[in-house]
Amino acid sequence: MSSWVAPAEQGCLYCHNPANFAEDSKYTKLVARRMVEMTRHINKDWQPHVSATGVTCYTCHRGQPVPKEIWFKANHQPYGSNFMGDKAGQNEPAKVVNLSSLPNDPFTPFLLGAQNIRVGGTTALPAGNNQSIKQAEWTYGLMTHMSTSLGVNCTYCHNTQSFVSWKGNPPQRATAWYGIRMARDLNKDYMEPLTDTFPAHRKGELGDVAKVNCATCHQGAYKPLNGAKMAKDFPELGGQTEVTSTTVASK
Numbered sequence: 001m002s003s004w005v006a007p008a009e010q011g012c013l014y015c016h017n018p019a020n021f022a023e024d025s026k027y028t029k030l031v032a033r034r035m036v037e038m039t040r041h042i043n044k045d046w047q048p049h050v051s052a053t054g055v056t057c058y059t060c061h062r063g064q065p066v067p068k069e070i071w072f073k074a075n076h077q078p079y080g081s082n083f084m085g086d087k088a089g090q091n092e093p094a095k096v097v098n099l100s101s102l103p104n105d106p107f108t109p110f111l112l113g114a115q116n117i118r119v120g121g122t123t124a125l126p127a128g129n130n131q132s133i134k135q136a137e138w139t140y141g142l143m144t145h146m147s148t149s150l151g152v153n154c155t156y157c158h159n160t161q162s163f164v165s166w167k168g169n170p171p172q173r174a175t176a177w178y179g180i181r182m183a184r185d186l187n188k189d190y191m192e193p194l195t196d197t198f199p200a201h202r203k204g205e206l207g208d209v210a211k212v213n214c215a216t217c218h219q220g221a222y223k224p225l226n227g228a229k230m231a232k233d234f235p236e237l238g239g240q241t242e243v244t245s246t247t248v249a250s251k
Ligand code: HEC
Pocket: 001, 002, 005, 006, 011, 012, 013, 014, 015, 016, 021, 022, 023, 028, 029, 030, 032, 033
């Protein structure tokens, strides 16, 4: 954990008081304990996404206390005067949406909230047909983030004859579907409840805690670290040791 997360010059002291390793006085130790639980949860309960490849602290942290790719709620600037409404972070070119004019925070609705990721209703009549233009714009924002985080284009997951249809789609779309639910689950059940544990200087403009998106693990690769099997050597982190004939025989 020290080499995965702590700054080299601090090592153990980044989380511990050396006079008493059992003491919980540093916030980093409290966060680290919850992170151990989160990593176990990913490796055990999100196998439809991470399979036996799994994750360790390094998948997100890469030797840094703060992972390179995190997100905060955007502090949307209103138009010139407030009565013209919220421009929803549009025309504020942001890296997450590849500098397009799409809303610059597609994460709050989809990776924290559970809005429908849709561009249109499925029926002509209003009942069940309440998809808004905003939802469509957020959807394209999220899709742009997903593509750039994995270093792929839309056809990696979609049959572009119809983006709505699941027919004839590559299996990666289903993996991605679980990835969206997993990121939402991690943000809601692990990151947000740590809000009061983090000091103010680690939080966003709106006082929210740093959160996870596809890029936190993937960092531009179709599989994090190009598919290196991260968890297998760490059963304490919920990693599944691959059962080979030799290990079975030796038991
Ligand atoms: C990223 C934070 C972090 C770093 C760095 C870290 N630890 Fe820990 N350490 C923890 C956490 C969290 C626990 C408690 C686990 C629990 O209670 O479930 C712990 C527990 C311990 C314990 C057991 C204390 C007890 O309760 O009896 C010892 C001993 C310990 N660490 C030593 C070290 C040493 C030595 C290093 C440096 C090589 C180190 N730790 C680096 C987070 C860290």
